[in-house]
Amino acid sequence: MQLLYTILYGLQRIKGERTASSIYHLLKGKRSSQTLQDGAIYRLSFLFGVYKKLNRHVYDEQIQLLLNENCIEQIQENTYAVTAKGEDRLAQYGAVVSFPMHLGGLRYGDTGEVLWKRLSLVVQSLSHLQRNSSSFLPIQQDIEVTEWVKRFFLSALVSRTQLAAALYEECMSALSALTEAECTVFVLRLSGYHRVGYTEGQIAELLDEDSLRIHFQFLSALHWLTKQGLEEDGRYPLLSQMTSYKEKRVAVLSLSTIKTYDLWKQGKTIAETVRIRGLKRSTIEDHIVEIALHEPDFPIESFLAEDKVKRITETIQRMNTRRLRELKKYVGDDVSYFDIRLVLARIGGANEG
Structure with a gap:
């Protein structure tokens, strides 16, 4: 349902003025001027790159399904308009799977990926160090990430226990602004001592939820944390450090x-x-x-x-x-x-x- 809603929402916004491929490229995060322009003009930039694993065959199947159910009608080759039935379906779907509030694909997507890799490894590391267990398989294997985390710990001016407490307080404070569902999904993704974080598919099965819905909720929480980390008010110093100066300068421009x-x-x-x-x-x-x-x-x-x-x-x-x-x-x-x-x-x- 989440994918159908997302496609139908996108088609409604572009009003038959772009091909259906424009929504596909937007969800995949194609960094072309046309895709970036479409996202801005039709106010869809928050969906940029939020479904990078989307398969074109799967996407086309959803378009065909919407056609078969008379939710959209073809007005030109690969160009569609949302019908009255489609508008009703959009409202029905929206009542169940509307987009999470803090989804910000274009603005926070790339920086959010960096934050997640760093934060998840820091949390895993602190969890083990708190229990005097220094031998574990890092949840992140990226050399740049592991080296950054090593520097993060070396630069810390407090004990591991104090660092863990401070990070916990920051995350709890930031996450308190989110829905219970978003918090649950985000926390379940984290790994720790004798605990491997759940995949989005596992969480979807556990909560009997659409896997794409879970993905969007996770991204919404991550993008919210990223936004807090990018703020310069000093409220979240550790999150800010994880979205360091270099990442703060990452622009939406190619x-x-x-x-x-x-x-x-x-x-x-x-x-x-x-x-x-x-x-x-x-x-x-x-x-x-x-x-x-x-x-x-x-x-x-x-x-x-x-x-x-x-x-x-x-x-x-x-x-x-x-x-x-x-x-x-x-x-x-x-x-x-x-x-x-x-x-x-x-x-x-x-x-x-």
């Missing part, structure tokens, strides 16, 4: 886009950036659109005149669509697709959340 952004900050034009980076102009334009999506104060007027911005904005509002081809028909021959995408990015970025 690495290639960051390089283009740096050149723009140096005053380079698109043409100059194309020459310097040896990339296609369309690729650099994709990067500029991606920047506009996630930087609220990015001056798109440096790429197109204010009268064009106004004209495109008014057309979007009047036509009530985000289809590039449809908008291009009405904005004038002097407006490019790049211009339209920039304005859409500003509108989408402003609405993202």
Whole structure:
């Protein structure tokens, strides 16, 4: 049910203006400018990368099931609109498997993965050290993670007992803001002395719940902890340390886009950036659109005149669509697709959340 609800929700938000593949790429976390733009414009960024293991065949089967049950109707190839029956089904599903409140795939996904690896190994290690057991199989095998945890313990200015108590208090305080289900799933995933953390599949079986639902609840708890760790108010010093400075600087922009952004900050034009980076102009334009999506104060007027911005904005509002081809028909021959995408990015970025 959770996957059907998620797909139906996504299709409702894109309103037949994108193909069904756009939802698939979003859930998988495809870091392309188009996927990032779709997430922002349709306010679906919280679902970015939340189901990286999703199989395309399974996804297509769900689309076919929704078609067979008349919940969606095909309007173009691989493009669907949600029917009245689909709207009813969405409401029914939502009453049972609506998205957890703190799911934040794009904003907290990558940093959350780092936090989980570090936190889970620290908890496991402290659990064993508290019982004078230094020999155990680490739950995390990533060398960078194990080395970070070693440095974490070496830098601690308190005893292991005090460290364990402090971490317990921080986690209990942070988790207290979540639902009982989210807390239960998160704690069951942790490993400790003579205890191996449950997999999401095992938890789903134990609680008689949809496994994807369990996954979303776990991510919601993790993303909430990540958010607390990224705060600079000093309330959660240990969680903050686990989301260290390097991770705090991880942006939602792709690495290639960051390089283009740096050149723009140096005053380079698109043409100059194309020459310097040896990339296609369309690729650099994709990067500029991606920047506009996630930087609220990015001056798109440096790429197109204010009268064009106004004209495109008014057309979007009047036509009530985000289809590039449809908008291009009405904005004038002097407006490019790049211009339209920039304005859409500003509108989408402003609405993202």
